[in-house]
Amino acid sequence: MEKDFLYVAISNNIASLIRNGVLKAGERLPSVRLLCQEHGIGMNTAKRVFLELEAQSLIESKPQSGYFVSPLPYQRLPLPEVSKPSLVSSPKEPYELIRKVYATMGRKDLMLFSIGAPSGELLPLSKLNKEIMYATRQLRGSGTEYEQLQGNESLRRMVAARSLSWGGNLREDDLVTTAGGMNALSFCMMALSKPGNTIAMESPCYPGSLQLARSLGLKVLELPTHPVTGVEIDALRKVVNKIDLCLLVPNFNTPLGSCMPDENKKEVVQLLAKHNIPLIEDDIYGDLYFGNQRPKCCKAFDTTGTVLWCSAVSKTLAPGYRVGWVAPGKYRDQIMKLKLVHAISSSTITQEAVANFLKTGRYENHLRKMRLTLQRNYQHYIDGIAEYFPKGTKTSRPQGGLALWVAFDKKVNTSELFDVALKQKICIAPGRMYTLQNQYENCMRFSLGLYWTDEVQHKLKQLGRLIAS
Structure with a gap:
C-alpha cells in the first residue's frame, strides 16, 4: 500500500x-x-x-x-473568458430546461454526460454494503432509532479529524450532520436570510443553489468568475454593501472547475467578515483534487465564525446515502433549530456506515484511486474535444472536481443541441442551466464522473459531429 x-x-x-x-x-x-x-x-x-x-x-x-x-491538447484549446453577468436577473428562468435534464437521471439507455456525480463503477460498492450490514449490527435497535439531533457522534469526530488536512482544526461539536450537501445549504440559507434579501454567487453556478435561493424569495446577484481562479474579488468588493449573504464554491466548483488561490480565499473571508456578511462555503468537491495536496477552505481563514462550511460524501462516495454536514460557526444554534423543525434526525444507518468507512482508512484509499480516474477522464475529454469538436472550442482547466466547462462559437445553442443530442441517446448539460440570466447559451458542462469506455469516446465523437453540423 x-x-x-x-x-x-x-x-x-x-x-x-x-x-x-x-x-x-x-x-x-x-x-x-x-x-x-x-x-x-x-x-x-x-x-x-x-x-x-x-x-x-x-x-x-x-x-x-x-x-x-x-x-498538451488543452494548450491548443483556448480558455473561456471571465464571465460578465449583469446585475439584473432575467424574467425567464431555466426551470423547464433543468427539469428536462434531471428527468434523465438513472436512464441506462442514455450517455449521461450531464449528471455531475460519480458513476457506480467508480465507487466501492461492495465495501459500502459491508459497512451498512456492520452498522445495523452495531447500532442500538439495528439503526431504527432516531439519531441525536446534532448527528452521529462518530461521523462528526471523523469529519473534524479530516479537517486538519485543509487547516480547519474543527471539533466534533462544531459540526451538525444533514441529509446531503443541498440540505446543508438549505439550512444555511434559511437560517441567514429572509425573502427579499440579496445573495451573491459565482456565475456560472450550480443550478440547485440558484433554484434554492429563488425558492426562498432571495435576489441572486451573479458575480464575474475566472475559469481558473474563481470569483473576481474586485467585483465582490464593489457590491459588498448591496448583499446580505454570499455562497461560494471555492474548490473545483461546478461547472467551471475553478479553484480559488489561498490568498484569494483569505481576502474574501476578511472582506465579508468586515461587513458582517455570512459566507456559505460549499466544499463538496474539495477532496477531489488532482495535485499533491488538498486545497484549503475559506473556513481555514475564519476568525469570526461567519463562514458556514458545508460538505458531503455525495460526490465522492455515496450520492444516494444523503450524508452531509455543516460547520456553522456562530450560527450553530440557528442551524440546530432548523434541523429540529425540518428533520428531527438524520439517517441513522448511513451516517454510521460512512463514519466507519472514514475511520478504517478505506475512504482515503478510495479517494486516491478516484482522483486518478477523474484526472485520466479529464485528459480523455480534452483529447477528444481537441480532435472531434469544432475549431475555436474553449475549455476550462480544472485541477480537480467533476466538472469541465466548454464554450463554443456564439452560433451554437446548447439548449437546442440538448434536444437534438437526446435523439441520439446523448444527454448534455446546457450552459443556460447555470445562470438566471440570458447567457451561456453557447456553453455546456461535461461530468468527469463517467467510467470511461470506448462507448463514451464514440458518443463524444458523435456529439462533436452534431455540434459541427
Whole structure:
C-alpha cells in the first residue's frame, strides 16, 4: 500500500509540473535509474510512475532516448473568458430546461454526460454494503432509532479529524450532520436570510443553489468568475454593501472547475467578515483534487465564525446515502433549530456506515484511486474535444472536481443541441442551466464522473459531429 501511495505521489508531482508549465513539451525527463536514485524507490515503482504519466498522455517514450513531455491538447484549446453577468436577473428562468435534464437521471439507455456525480463503477460498492450490514449490527435497535439531533457522534469526530488536512482544526461539536450537501445549504440559507434579501454567487453556478435561493424569495446577484481562479474579488468588493449573504464554491466548483488561490480565499473571508456578511462555503468537491495536496477552505481563514462550511460524501462516495454536514460557526444554534423543525434526525444507518468507512482508512484509499480516474477522464475529454469538436472550442482547466466547462462559437445553442443530442441517446448539460440570466447559451458542462469506455469516446465523437453540423 505504501509503495502504491509513493508512485501516485511521485507521478502526481511530475504531472503538476507538466500542467503548470514548469516542464515543457519536448523536454526530457529523468531516466528510470535516476528517478530511482532521486526518490529512493525500486525499478518497478519508477516504471509505474512513467506508465501512469503515459496513461494520462502527459509523456511519451522514444526508443533508445527515454521519456519526453508530450504537447498538451488543452494548450491548443483556448480558455473561456471571465464571465460578465449583469446585475439584473432575467424574467425567464431555466426551470423547464433543468427539469428536462434531471428527468434523465438513472436512464441506462442514455450517455449521461450531464449528471455531475460519480458513476457506480467508480465507487466501492461492495465495501459500502459491508459497512451498512456492520452498522445495523452495531447500532442500538439495528439503526431504527432516531439519531441525536446534532448527528452521529462518530461521523462528526471523523469529519473534524479530516479537517486538519485543509487547516480547519474543527471539533466534533462544531459540526451538525444533514441529509446531503443541498440540505446543508438549505439550512444555511434559511437560517441567514429572509425573502427579499440579496445573495451573491459565482456565475456560472450550480443550478440547485440558484433554484434554492429563488425558492426562498432571495435576489441572486451573479458575480464575474475566472475559469481558473474563481470569483473576481474586485467585483465582490464593489457590491459588498448591496448583499446580505454570499455562497461560494471555492474548490473545483461546478461547472467551471475553478479553484480559488489561498490568498484569494483569505481576502474574501476578511472582506465579508468586515461587513458582517455570512459566507456559505460549499466544499463538496474539495477532496477531489488532482495535485499533491488538498486545497484549503475559506473556513481555514475564519476568525469570526461567519463562514458556514458545508460538505458531503455525495460526490465522492455515496450520492444516494444523503450524508452531509455543516460547520456553522456562530450560527450553530440557528442551524440546530432548523434541523429540529425540518428533520428531527438524520439517517441513522448511513451516517454510521460512512463514519466507519472514514475511520478504517478505506475512504482515503478510495479517494486516491478516484482522483486518478477523474484526472485520466479529464485528459480523455480534452483529447477528444481537441480532435472531434469544432475549431475555436474553449475549455476550462480544472485541477480537480467533476466538472469541465466548454464554450463554443456564439452560433451554437446548447439548449437546442440538448434536444437534438437526446435523439441520439446523448444527454448534455446546457450552459443556460447555470445562470438566471440570458447567457451561456453557447456553453455546456461535461461530468468527469463517467467510467470511461470506448462507448463514451464514440458518443463524444458523435456529439462533436452534431455540434459541427
